Amino acid sequence: MEAEGPLVSVLDHGALKLIQSYGDDSMICRAARVSVDGGVREGTPSKERDRVLIRYLAKQHHTSPFEHCGATFYVKAPIFVLRQWHRHRTQSYNELSGRYSTTFGEYYLPTVERLITEQSQDSRQGQGRVKGPEEALMAREKIREHCEKALEEYHSLLEMGVSRELARSVLPLNVYSEMYATANLWNWTRFLKLRLAQDAQFEIRAYAKAILAALREVFPTGMGAFAEMEGWG
Amino acid sequence: MEAEGPLVSVLDHGALKLIQSYGDDSMICRAARVSVDGGVREGTPSKERDRVLIRYLAKQHHTSPFEHCGATFYVKAPIFVLRQWHRHRTQSYNELSGRYSTTFGEYYLPTVERLITEQSQDSRQGQGRVKGPEEALMAREKIREHCEKALEEYHSLLEMGVSRELARSVLPLNVYSEMYATANLWNWTRFLKLRLAQDAQFEIRAYAKAILAALREVFPTGMGAFAEMEGWG
Amino acid sequence: MEAEGPLVSVLDHGALKLIQSYGDDSMICRAARVSVDGGVREGTPSKERDRVLIRYLAKQHHTSPFEHCGATFYVKAPIFVLRQWHRHRTQSYNELSGRYSTTFGEYYLPTVERLITEQSQDSRQGQGRVKGPEEALMAREKIREHCEKALEEYHSLLEMGVSRELARSVLPLNVYSEMYATANLWNWTRFLKLRLAQDAQFEIRAYAKAILAALREVFPTGMGAFAEMEGWG
Amino acid sequence: MEAEGPLVSVLDHGALKLIQSYGDDSMICRAARVSVDGGVREGTPSKERDRVLIRYLAKQHHTSPFEHCGATFYVKAPIFVLRQWHRHRTQSYNELSGRYSTTFGEYYLPTVERLITEQSQDSRQGQGRVKGPEEALMAREKIREHCEKALEEYHSLLEMGVSRELARSVLPLNVYSEMYATANLWNWTRFLKLRLAQDAQFEIRAYAKAILAALREVFPTGMGAFAEMEGWG
Numbered sequence: 062m063e064a065e066g067p068l069v070s071v072l073d074h075g076a077l078k079l080i081q082s083y084g085d086d087s088m089i090c091r092a093a094r095v096s097v098d099g100g101v102r103e104g105t106p107s108k109e110r111d112r113v114l115i116r117y118l119a120k121q122h123h124t125s126p127f128e129h130c131g132a133t134f135y136v137k138a139p140i141f142v143l144r145q146w147h148r149h150r151t152q153s154y155n156e157l158s159g160r161y162s163t164t165f166g167e168y169y170l171p172t173v174e175r176l177i178t179e180q181s182q183d184s185r186q187g188q189g190r191v192k193g194p195e196e197a198l199m200a201r202e203k204i205r206e207h208c209e210k211a212l213e214e215y216h217s218l219l220e221m222g223v224s225r226e227l228a229r230s231v232l233p234l235n236v237y238s239e240m241y242a243t244a245n246l247w248n249w250t251r252f253l254k255l256r257l258a259q260d261a262q263f264e265i266r267a268y269a270k271a272i273l274a275a276l277r278e279v280f281p282t283g284m285g286a287f288a289e290m291e292g293w294g
Numbered sequence: 295m296e297a298e299g300p301l302v303s304v305l306d307h308g309a310l311k312l313i314q315s316y317g318d319d320s321m322i323c324r325a326a327r328v329s330v331d332g333g334v335r336e337g338t339p340s341k342e343r344d345r346v347l348i349r350y351l352a353k354q355h356h357t358s359p360f361e362h363c364g365a366t367f368y369v370k371a372p373i374f375v376l377r378q379w380h381r382h383r384t385q386s387y388n389e390l391s392g393r394y395s396t397t398f399g400e401y402y403l404p405t406v407e408r409l410i411t412e413q414s415q416d417s418r419q420g421q422g423r424v425k426g427p428e429e430a431l432m433a434r435e436k437i438r439e440h441c442e443k444a445l446e447e448y449h450s451l452l453e454m455g456v457s458r459e460l461a462r463s464v465l466p467l468n469v470y471s472e473m474y475a476t477a478n479l480w481n482w483t484r485f486l487k488l489r490l491a492q493d494a495q496f497e498i499r500a501y502a503k504a505i506l507a508a509l510r511e512v513f514p515t516g517m518g519a520f521a522e523m524e525g526w527g
Numbered sequence: 528m529e530a531e532g533p534l535v536s537v538l539d540h541g542a543l544k545l546i547q548s549y550g551d552d553s554m555i556c557r558a559a560r561v562s563v564d565g566g567v568r569e570g571t572p573s574k575e576r577d578r579v580l581i582r583y584l585a586k587q588h589h590t591s592p593f594e595h596c597g598a599t600f601y602v603k604a605p606i607f608v609l610r611q612w613h614r615h616r617t618q619s620y621n622e623l624s625g626r627y628s629t630t631f632g633e634y635y636l637p638t639v640e641r642l643i644t645e646q647s648q649d650s651r652q653g654q655g656r657v658k659g660p661e662e663a664l665m666a667r668e669k670i671r672e673h674c675e676k677a678l679e680e681y682h683s684l685l686e687m688g689v690s691r692e693l694a695r696s697v698l699p700l701n702v703y704s705e706m707y708a709t710a711n712l713w714n715w716t717r718f719l720k721l722r723l724a725q726d727a728q729f730e731i732r733a734y735a736k737a738i739l740a741a742l743r744e745v746f747p748t749g750m751g752a753f754a755e756m757e758g759w760g
Numbered sequence: 761m762e763a764e765g766p767l768v769s770v771l772d773h774g775a776l777k778l779i780q781s782y783g784d785d786s787m788i789c790r791a792a793r794v795s796v797d798g799g800v801r802e803g804t805p806s807k808e809r810d811r812v813l814i815r816y817l818a819k820q821h822h823t824s825p826f827e828h829c830g831a832t833f834y835v836k837a838p839i840f841v842l843r844q845w846h847r848h849r850t851q852s853y854n855e856l857s858g859r860y861s862t863t864f865g866e867y868y869l870p871t872v873e874r875l876i877t878e879q880s881q882d883s884r885q886g887q888g889r890v891k892g893p894e895e896a897l898m899a900r901e902k903i904r905e906h907c908e909k910a911l912e913e914y915h916s917l918l919e920m921g922v923s924r925e926l927a928r929s930v931l932p933l934n935v936y937s938e939m940y941a942t943a944n945l946w947n948w949t950r951f952l953k954l955r956l957a958q959d960a961q962f963e964i965r966a967y968a969k970a971i972l973a974a975l976r977e978v979f980p981t982g983m984g985a986f987a988e989m990e991g992w993g
Contacts, residue, residue, distance in 0.1 A: 083782035128852030150383035153827030190455035222423035230468035316549035361619030386594030616849035656921035688889035701929035
């Protein structure tokens with residue numbers, strides 16, 4: 062288990078932090094080698110032999126050895142990002158609950174640049190037609206005003222005695238929530254494959270990039286092999 | 295595969311519909327009996343013997359035979375309900391996407407009765423302190439006004455050229471979305487166990503009740519055994 | 528739910544039978560289209576449009592729509608085949624139990640041809656060096672004699688009063704066992720990808736081929752798209 | 761990540777060794793508290809408050825916080841034990857392969873005591889009727905002789921040039937194999953619940969007991985809460 066990583070800023074108020082990891086490059090190799098050697102040998106083959114083996118495993122999609130490694134992240138992200146994230150059903154989640162808590166107070170406001178930029182040509186879903194900086198600034202202000210109002214309504218409903226679980230229903234999808242997410246290394250690579258892709262939404266890609274960076278530090282060869290293979294730069 | 299069930303209304307604008315099911319009470323027994331008998335016998339032991347076996351399996355938590363049955367539902371529910379639903383990681387989901395679609399136009403408005411009623415005593419999370427009908431009506435109107443405004447903002451952002459994936463960020467959590475959800479019978483019982491419980495939120499309980507009713511028709515003995523055991527009335 | 532398929536022979540005493548299936552090509556499309564259209568429309572777009580959509584989904588690895596379809600098979604296979612099979616953790620299994628049953632009486636005897644043939648060059652694991660037919664025949668007879676003896680010992684231990692769960696410990700890995708296996712269509716394609724591969728063992732490939740044939744009949748477009756993409760002939 | 765545990769003997773030639781663990785009692789609490797508090801606070805509430813919370817979570821089956829902890833074991837066990845083990849589909853496995861390796865040389869020989877003892881009255885599956893020590897000794901010798909012969913045949917087939925993947929088919933189910941198995945803490949408790957039960961087979965119970973002991977050292981409160989609740993002594 063590595064020491065906790067730094068709290069990395071993502072988007073305007075979001076964050077990501079490596080809480081713990083387990084396994085390492087040599088665990089991957091040890092698990093892989095049991096199929097041939099058996100034994101509980103802790104023998105330490107050369108780093109170079111490990112590197113060759115790990116790249117072979119990644120390339121051949123021999124995925125099981127990567128399942129003996131993993132990591133837990135603390136994540137603070139807009140709810141619409143968490144909605145995409147939770148479609149990954151092989152992670153373990155604990156999230157801030159709108160039934161137990163009323164600590165929702167921040168929302169995601171896209172930058173003017175983000176509001177203008179169209180996503181890649183082949184990605185229809187992100188396509189906008191905002192004309193230029195002025196129009197983008199106007200849109201940004203509209204979002205801000207609306208979200209400020211929504212938070213006000215939320216607290217006003219709570220004050221009227223409406224239960225937390227109902228009051229939260231007026232919160233917008235860009236409100237920040239928080240969670241812990243744990244997955245094994247193989248499943249993190251599946252997350253990254255989808256969420257680093259060109260057609261993934263910009264906002265979740267920002268988190269995926271931070272996860273990739275953190276996992277490359279802990280599993281330089283294991284994650285490096287996938288990064289190279291998939292062209293994750 | 296049964297014929298599709300009726301479109302059942304849930305909450306104010308929600309719905310649930312059994313799209314397909316697979317397996318039946320006799321499939322449960324056949325799977326269970328392979329452990330003793332092997333064979334591909336289609337023999338039809340008496341209904342009574344099947345009933346006794348299924349109740350035994352349910353009671354002993356011999357869950358694997360229930361995995362060869364299952365069902366797909368169409369669900370229209372507020373996003374905060376779907377957020378709870380998606381924590382069940384053993385279901386298969388396809389949902390309306392705010393990146394591809396702009397067909398969001400309805401939101402959930404709790405009744406005055408719902409706004410007043412406190413949930414069960416031992417459930418802190420649902421507890422509200424709305425004084426009475428007038429205050430509840432006021433809260434309800436506040437929610438309505440805010441949501442109407444939110445939908446207006448959403449469409450106005452789209453018209454300004456903001457991409458769908460960003461415009462949706464102002465939509466409130468009570469906006470209705472739609473999905474297909476498939477799970478095997480054992481996993482539906484796990485969903486029901488959590489979502490029919492006293493401390494489950496009223497809104498998802500409404501869906502859980504509709505699912506229980508639909509599954510009891512298709513799997514009278516299989517689902518009936520769990521319903522009796524768990525006291526699902 | 529389709530009618531049951533025929534009992535297909537696999538290897539010398541093995542078998543495979545489609546017991547039930549759920550969903551169909553149009554269910555795949557319906558699930559996929561909910562992301563854009565929402566709605567519970569049963570509308571029937573042209574077969575051609577469905578075909579184009581399904582091929583697109585398969586190619587883009589948009590896998591969730593394939594999870595609303597699936598199939599259950601009855602399988603009779605040597606235990607060493609089932610050992611490989613059970614590594615697929617997304618299937619539901621019920622198997623003949625050596626603790627409950629004593630109906631083990633058949634074993635897999637490879638043909639002379641199989642004993643001689645080396646597997647593909649690049650597959651070290653299957654490589655044998657049996658010189659020719661005579662030597663192969665000798666090996667075959669050795670296996671036969673040993674397995675006959677093993678079954679004799681098994682029954683003799685049972686007669687001595689040894690419990691089933693311990694007596695079975697002398698049974699060889701090529702003894703036939705039986706099971707029901709259910710998986711969704713996406714997971715069947717993952718099974719096939721691994722078990723139809725050149726480096727998969729000949730014996731499990733025989734089962735994989737029978738499964739592919741059965742699923743192509745039920746899901747001509749859905750399974751056809753993967754078969755074409757993966758080159759499954 | 762704890763240091764590796766000792767190599768614990770199980771059965772006659774079996775073994776179990778804690779290779780790594782992740783998370784700890786305070787990780788469980790931190791994950792649970794995010795639902796109320798959010799935040800990335802590393803604050804250290806008193807051990808006593810943690811203990812109370814963990815016991816509450818276990819009792820209420822709030823299982824998700826236990827998923828951020830876990831452990832990897834090296835296991836050497838008879839194949840019939842691994843067959844039962846692998847039915848747990850939420851663990852990650854890498855096992856010695858009969859296609860790659862020929863290092864199979866040991867088999868499980870039940871003691872005279874084990875051969876005589878009937879399992880609990882209500883467990884038909886383990887019931888034997890071995891009369892007494894002499895008969896048990898005879899049975900034991902029969903098993904020994906047969907397994908020695910089986911290993912001989914195995915090596916003789918290999919010498920004749922039969923491929924490893926086919927030669928192994930004569931190996932008996934009590935031959936020892938080896939694997940690494942990783943699961944999260946919640947899933948280990950599910951394994952233990954089934955495999956420590958009265959009607960679990962004696963041999964896999966021996967491994968389950970060793971796992972329980974190892975996990976209680978690493979997660980004294982987390983595993984202790986389940987052990988107390990389930991009556992695991």
